[in-house]
Amino acid sequence: MTSPQPYTISVPDAALEKLKRKLADTDYPDELDTDAQWSYGSPLSDIQRLASHWQNGFDWRKAEADLNKLPNYKKTVVVESFGDIDIHFVWQKSEVEGAIPLLFCHGWPGSFIEVKKLLPLLQGGNGQPAFHIIAPSLPNFGFSQRISKPGFALTQYAQTLHALMLGLGYSKYVTQGGDWGFYITRIMGVLFPEHVLASHINMIRANPPSFSSHPVLAAQHAVTPYTVAEQKGMERSQWFQTEGQAYRQLQATKPQTLAYAFASSPVALLAWIYEKLHDWTDGYPWTDDEVLTWVSIYWFSTAGPNAHVRIYYEASHNATKEVLGRERASGWVGGVKLGLAYFPRELNVVPRLWGRTLGPVVHESENEKGGHFAAWERPDVVAGDLQKIFGKDGPCFGIVPGKNGY
Numbered sequence: 001m002t003s004p005q006p007y008t009i010s011v012p013d014a015a016l017e018k019l020k021r022k023l024a025d026t027d028y029p030d031e032l033d034t035d036a037q038w039s040y041g042s043p044l045s046d047i048q049r050l051a052s053h054w055q056n057g058f059d060w061r062k063a064e065a066d067l068n069k070l071p072n073y074k075k076t077v078v079v080e081s082f083g084d085i086d087i088h089f090v091w092q093k094s095e096v097e098g099a100i101p102l103l104f105c106h107g108w109p110g111s112f113i114e115v116k117k118l119l120p121l122l123q124g125g126n127g128q129p130a131f132h133i134i135a136p137s138l139p140n141f142g143f144s145q146r147i148s149k150p151g152f153a154l155t156q157y158a159q160t161l162h163a164l165m166l167g168l169g170y171s172k173y174v175t176q177g178g179d180w181g182f183y184i185t186r187i188m189g190v191l192f193p194e195h196v197l198a199s200h201i202n203m204i205r206a207n208p209p210s211f212s213s214h215p216v217l218a219a220q221h222a223v224t225p226y227t228v229a230e231q232k233g234m235e236r237s238q239w240f241q242t243e244g245q246a247y248r249q250l251q252a253t254k255p256q257t258l259a260y261a262f263a264s265s266p267v268a269l270l271a272w273i274y275e276k277l278h279d280w281t282d283g284y285p286w287t288d289d290e291v292l293t294w295v296s297i298y299w300f301s302t303a304g305p306n307a308h309v310r311i312y313y314e315a316s317h318n319a320t321k322e323v324l325g326r327e328r329a330s331g332w333v334g335g336v337k338l339g340l341a342y343f344p345r346e347l348n349v350v351p352r353l354w355g356r357t358l359g360p361v362v363h364e365s366e367n368e369k370g371g372h373f374a375a376w377e378r379p380d381v382v383a384g385d386l387q388k389i390f391g392k393d394g395p396c397f398g399i400v401p402g403k404n405g406y
Helices: 013-024 044-056 060-068 154-167 180-191 215-223 228-244 246-253 255-264 266-279 288-299 307-317 326-330 379-390
Strands: 072-079 083-092 100-105 131-136 173-177 196-201 337-342 361-366
Touching: 013 044, 013 266, 044 266, 044 288, 060 288, 072 154, 083 154, 100 154, 100 180, 131 154, 154 180, 154 326, 173 180, 173 379, 180 196, 180 307, 180 326, 196 379, 246 255, 246 307, 255 266, 255 307, 266 288, 337 379, 361 379
Parallel strands: 100 131, 100 173, 173 196, 196 337, 337 361
Antiparallel strands: 072 083, 083 131
16 A cells, blocks of 8 residues: 555646536526426526536636645555555544544545535544544545446445555544445444444434344334424435435436436536435535535546446445445444434434444434534534544543543
8 A cells, every 4th residue: 555645636727628618518408387396306597507607607726725725635545356546535634642533434425525614623622532534535436546347335445444544554443424424434343343443423324123133122112102303304214215315226226327417417417416415404505616616526526427326336236245235234233332413304314212223322412403414514513422422521532542632
């Protein structure tokens, strides 16, 4: 493995000019005459406004400069059967002795940018623990390498991020993740329990407790009525199952067919992602520049604007003996202490007793506002949970060898 090297994001001028040409040549669809446009998908007026701003007003160079203020690095890691893989990552190294190594793992349609708001909150001081924060672009995302060989599934993503952490000198570490970050960090706990000491997750995919696997929880579940928040959570989960998951079926079954749209049309990519930014957040006030920075990271991705969807297919079709499928992430992982953050506009909002089937839960936060992109929408909650879990009075104080960032 190579040593980590500082990295500067630098999109060629030719790529910017090509984007503007494609935006100028876009043909837009019609839409129905109704006030309920969001029921059908991204509204035409929104997409036309955003695309026009992308072409004529949005300053990628300014956004790029802001991203380059982050401590960006690249490093090559080796993954079995796939060889060398170049990984881009943000690495905020703490100057506090004994700071806690924290791997932050994004999902789809997110990226490393989601860690940005957490960085200033987790530096320690004033009685709070400090963290070394490592936030990679997953392979096929952002500025990490494209994977051209089939079979790069959850096991391989977990191996990649574990190799990165070891290569940076962190043999013991903790994790934070949502969306695919939930699945990947959970599988890291399955595969590397001696290294992954604790995990905090903000998308909680869990099953109801059964008497065969969790008899005490199952007995509690049988006699405990759902709270009002849990009932609303079940309604949100049902909405996602019936109205919100068509994208997942497509990306998990025929990603190549979708790839033609994303590779050819920036507006197709914009509409596809923008719908999720709207539907999956809790009234978050997206600015046009925020949306376009988010989508531009996908459009200018090192792997290209279409490789990102393949994770759905590979995770669904390439089991290993250790990880039969992504369902393993929703089972018991006993060697990793677990913190759970519940948000009302997450895609699946399960009852609290369900979450406790995932592992030894040491902390739960139930929040009245927030959605799928928790680190971006509610960085205060994510940082606060981590501080409570690893702080001096927290359940995981001292779990990582060292002085724990004080």
